[in-house]
Amino acid sequence: GESVGLHLPTLSVQEGDNSIINCAYSNSASDYFIWYKQESGKGPQFIIDIRSNMDKRQGQRVTVLLNKTVKHLSLQIAATQPGDSAVYFCAENSLYGGSQGNLIFGKGTKLSVKP
């Protein structure tokens, strides 16, 4: 649980502010992207996904933006709350390339929300 956060990029925000977590992906053929949230001592929890035929997708308080030109994915969290404190992972999927169609996970970003 706690060891997941070691050596990770950290984003610290004030409660109520908006958070933006960024992710660069590697495979230009990737066509499916997911954001996961992992709280200390728990398994990753699905937040939102987006397919490559979209640039933006919104959920409850979260928005994912996809920029295929620069291979960049971002997760925006509106009105960040203390319960949003966690490690956030992006994952990409492509049927082409070495991953054989399986998800490839980034190393994660730790979000810390100050009350």
Added chain:
Amino acid sequence: NAGVTQTPKFQVLKTGQSMTLQCAQDMNHEYMSWYRQDPGMGLRLIHYSVGAGITDQGEVPNGYNVSRSTTEDFPLRLLSAAPSQTSVYFCASSYSRSYEQYFGPGTRLTVT
């Protein structure tokens, strides 16, 4: 639905011992997978299965075996535990590879 369940939650092994990590899902998902998570390394795929009777290797398969005799169960076997296998292990399932995966709560394994 219980979702994805894993047992045990914690395990300590001595070098050379073998054990099986259990994983079960009740969502009738065809795709199941095992990951290990180490500090600063993210999640790395060990083995996966696209359906009962079909398994394949992921990124870090050495030292692990899997089988998939039913849709519900996907156990992971450590053949001869080594300290390098100290990690947190997660099982996940999904409708298919191109859909969101649901993760279990994890097994924290320490090999001494």
